[in-house]
Amino acid sequence: MIPRFIYALIAFVSLFPLLVLAGYSIAPGWTFPDIIPSRFDARAFEYLGSQAPSVLRHMASSVLYSLLTVCLTLMLCLSPAHHFARCDFRGKATLEGLFLAPALVPVMTFSMGVHSLFIRLGLADTFMGVVLVLTTFSYPYMLRALVAGYQAIGPEYEQCARNLGAGFLTRLLRIELPLLVPSIIAGGSVVFLVAFSEYFLVFLIGGGAVDSFTGYLFPFLTSSDRSVGSLLTLLFLAVPVSLFVLVESVVTRVYRNRGIY
Amino acid sequence: MKLSPLLVPFVLLFLGGLTLAVSQSLGFWLPLPYDGGMFDAYTALLDPHLLESVGLSLYVALVSALVSVSVGAMLAYAVWRLPDTLERASVVYKVPLILPHIAVAFIVLVFWTKSGLFSSVAYHLGLLNTPAEFPSVLYGNYGLGMILAYTYKEVPFMVILGYAVLKRVSPRVVVAAKMLGAGEVYTFSHVVLPHMYRVMHVVFIILFLYAFGAFDIPFLLGESSPGMLSVEVFNLYFRRDLANRPVAMAVLVCMFLFSLAFIVLYTKLASSLEQKERKL
Numbered sequence: 001m002i003p004r005f006i007y008a009l010i011a012f013v014s015l016f017p018l019l020v021l022a023g024y025s026i027a028p029g030w031t032f033p034d035i036i037p038s039r040f041d042a043r044a045f046e047y048l049g050s051q052a053p054s055v056l057r058h059m060a061s062s063v064l065y066s067l068l069t070v071c072l073t074l075m076l077c078l079s080p081a082h083h084f085a086r087c088d089f090r091g092k093a094t095l096e097g098l099f100l101a102p103a104l105v106p107v108m109t110f111s112m113g114v115h116s117l118f119i120r121l122g123l124a125d126t127f128m129g130v131v132l133v134l135t136t137f138s139y140p141y142m143l144r145a146l147v148a149g150y151q152a153i154g155p156e157y158e159q160c161a162r163n164l165g166a167g168f169l170t171r172l173l174r175i176e177l178p179l180l181v182p183s184i185i186a187g188g189s190v191v192f193l194v195a196f197s198e199y200f201l202v203f204l205i206g207g208g209a210v211d212s213f214t215g216y217l218f219p220f221l222t223s224s225d226r227s228v229g230s231l232l233t234l235l236f237l238a239v240p241v242s243l244f245v246l247v248e249s250v251v252t253r254v255y256r257n258r259g260i261y
Numbered sequence: 262m263k264l265s266p267l268l269v270p271f272v273l274l275f276l277g278g279l280t281l282a283v284s285q286s287l288g289f290w291l292p293l294p295y296d297g298g299m300f301d302a303y304t305a306l307l308d309p310h311l312l313e314s315v316g317l318s319l320y321v322a323l324v325s326a327l328v329s330v331s332v333g334a335m336l337a338y339a340v341w342r343l344p345d346t347l348e349r350a351s352v353v354y355k356v357p358l359i360l361p362h363i364a365v366a367f368i369v370l371v372f373w374t375k376s377g378l379f380s381s382v383a384y385h386l387g388l389l390n391t392p393a394e395f396p397s398v399l400y401g402n403y404g405l406g407m408i409l410a411y412t413y414k415e416v417p418f419m420v421i422l423g424y425a426v427l428k429r430v431s432p433r434v435v436v437a438a439k440m441l442g443a444g445e446v447y448t449f450s451h452v453v454l455p456h457m458y459r460v461m462h463v464v465f466i467i468l469f470l471y472a473f474g475a476f477d478i479p480f481l482l483g484e485s486s487p488g489m490l491s492v493e494v495f496n497l498y499f500r501r502d503l504a505n506r507p508v509a510m511a512v513l514v515c516m517f518l519f520s521l522a523f524i525v526l527y528t529k530l531a532s533s534l535e536q537k538e539r540k541l
Contacts, residue, residue, distance in 0.1 A: 006339045007347045014356040014417075017368045020378060024371070032376035032392050033384040076266040083263040097528030099267060102275045104467065104524050106474020108491055109517040112498060112510065113278030116285065116292075136270040136278075143267075197361030200476040214361055221367040221481065230371075233364045240359055 018237070021230035028227035044227035048235075054216075055235075061211035063239065065127060065202075066195040069134045070188045073142040076135070077187075081143055082176075085150030096147075103140035107201060110136070115204055125209035133205045134195045141194065142187040149183025185247060193240055213239075279517060286510035292503065302507035306515065313487035321404040321489065322473035325411035330465050332412070333419020338453050340420060341427040342435070358417045362410070366481035369410045373398045399482060406482040407489070411472045419464050423457050430456050459534055466527045470520050490516065 024030055025044045027037030048055060084096060102110065114133055115124060123129035157179065161171050177184075199214040206212060213236060220229035284290050286302050305311075340351050357365060372378045376392040383389050399406040430453070438448045479489035488496070490512060497509035 003343050003347055007343060007351060010336065010340070010351055011353050014353045017372070018356065020371060021368070033381045035378075035381050035385055076270060078266075080264045080267050093528055093532045095264075097524060097531075099271060100528075101521075101524050102271065104470055104527065105520045106470065106491065106513075106516055108474055108476060108494060109282065109513045109520070110275050110278035112494070112513055113281035113285070114274055116281050116290075117274075117277055132270070132274060136274040139267070139270050193359065197359075197364075199361065199363050200480075214363060217361075218363060221363055221370075226371060229367060233360070233367060236361065236364060237356075237359060 018234065021233055024226045024229075025231035025234065028225060030226075044231045047228055048231060055232075058211045058213045058216040059235075059239065061127075062196055062213040063243075065131050065134065065210070065212075066192050068131045069138060069195040070142075070191050072131060072135045073139040073191050074146075074184060074188065077139055077143045077146050078172075081146030082150055084143075084147045086155060099143060100140040102136055103138065107137055111201055111204055118205060124205060125207040127206075127210050130202055130206045130210050130212075133201050134198065137198075137201060138191045138194045141190040145183045145187025145190070146180065149180045149186075152183075153179050181251065185251065189240075189244060189247075192243070196240060197236075279514075282510045282513050282517075286507050286514050288507055291506060302511035305508045306511055310487060311493065311512070314490050314493045317404055317487050318473050318490040321407050321411070322469045322471075324404075325408045325415065325472045326465050326469040328408070328412050329415040329468055330419050330461050333416045333464070334423050334454065334457050334461055335449070336416065337420045337423030337427060337457070338449055340424055341432075354417050354420055356417075357414050358421075360414070362414060362475070362477035363481060365414045366406075366410045366478045369406055369413070369482060370399070373406060373409065400484050402484055404484070404489075407472075407478055410478045410482055411468070415468050415471075418468070419461070422460050422464055426457050426460050427453070459530060462530050463527065463534065466523050466530070470523055474516055474520065 023037055026042070027040045028043045029039050029041075030037035080099070084092070111133060114136070118124040118129050118133075123132065153176075157175050158171055161175050166175070197214065199212075199218060202210065202212040203215055203218075206215070208215070217229070217232050217236065220232055223229065281290065287299050288302070336354070340348060340354070343351060360368075370377070374380070375395045375397070377395075380389070380392050380395040383395060389395060398409075434452055435448055438452045443452065474491055476491040476495065479492045480495075483489050483492050487493075494509050494512050497505045497512070
């Protein structure tokens with residue numbers, strides 16, 4: 001009885017706001033003092049339908065820069081993570097803490113300087129600039145996940161492959177990366193989520209020239225008509241969720257085919 | 262040498278951005294000629310209006326982090342105690358984590374404005390007759406709206422990490438405690454909670470620093486006077502005269518130094534954690 005009640009409470013608090021948003025998206029005229037909307041119409045859907053190309057363009061741009069950020073963080077973090085996991089040296093904990101700092105300090109403290117820097121370098125208002133600044137802010141999550149991954153695997157596989165004469169590239173592609181897949185997925189999902197839902201950095205560095213879903217969403221959230229904002233928020237949720245489901249099912253299938261799982 | 266790939270984001274952008282902030286706060290490398298003294302911007306920080314923003318930011322960050330950590334720890338325990346089938350189904354608690362901050366702020370807006378959903382419920386309960394009678398939760402100068410938004414967003418974060426710790430604790434300790442006569446509250450506070458202390462400290466630092474300096478939620482839900490530090494800096498940087506830029510940068514430098522102290526603490530705490538219990 002009590003466990004069910006607790007579960008119901010958790011589920012209710014987590015999901016009820018989404019239900020309310022769904023309510024707003026089918027009942028744009030829902031106002032005080034109705035608890036349940038009295039009139040339903042499809043205005044929000046019609047509006048978004050007419051704006052479909054623009055919505056899709058912003059969403060595609062967001063997905064693209066988030067995925068690029070994931071790839072870039074992965075490439076940048078692989079070798080440092082290997083080093084942190086395998087070697088012991090003086091000041092290691094401090095150095096690791098320093099490298100994690102960009103995710104912990106308020107983003108603004110360095111991004112304003114980066115903005116000035118990018119204006120000089122001509123990277124402000126460019127797609128590449130957005131990817132770079134998102135990478136700076138989110139790579140610590142990837143680094144952390146990869147260090148943990150390398151530590152969990154242990155050095156034996158690598159040594160064994162090296163003894164059998166495998167070169168650097170073979171070891172990386174056929175031993176390390178396949179074993180690291182769970183960590184890459186863990187770190188990658190956090191990085192993707194952080195990049196995909198970031199509003200301020202994209203708005204600051206992208207300056208409106210780089211399309212983003214959060215930037216598209218923002219004015220609707222502040223408008224007095226809540227229906228479009230609600231619908232877009234629900235749409236927003238669909239992207240990372242479906243991406244996670246896709247990755248999960250692909251990985252499970254590959255593992256099964258190889259008889260690992 | 263193997264650390265060199267990180268030089269691009271870390272040294273070039275992170276440290277580079279900080280250096281530029283420091284130098285602009287001192288009056289160098291500004292887009293406009295600057296005729297003030299080196300430390301003028303820092304003396305301008307003592308302005309009472311800015312000090313009030315500092316107070317508000319600290320207060321909002323402290324309250325939201327404390328509430329998130331305590332509620333999250335209790336929920337982590339609750340989820341851990343659920344029967345297996347329900348335990349697996351309880352992943353729904355992660356929903357607020359996937360929502361972007363601006364969407365969480367929007368949800369708070371939908372529920373808590375004077376004509377929002379809670380106001381409507383209060384009307385039907387006979388507690389009020391017009392929306393104006395609903396208490397000013399959002400813009401009532403106590404930052405309540407922001408605290409609500411941060412808490413809703415951050416409780417699941419604590420649940421995930423707290424639950425990861427509890428996963429490795431044998432459920433039998435609870436049974437043993439109960440057999441020895443411990444009540445529900447005593448079991449939680451003296452048997453289960455100590456396992457989570459370290460992860461709670463770490464989560465507190467992460468959440469506190471985030472709420473202290475983040476921009477998204479205050480931009481939607483914040484009050485204007487005094488505003489949160491991040492919004493004040495944004496206004497100084499973009500909306501007003503370019504001459505204010507050194508002051509904006511000086512605020513940022515101080516915010517950075519303040520958070521640096523916490524990061525030192527974080528590094529000490531986090532290195533004592535098990536690998537699986539860390540997200541960052």
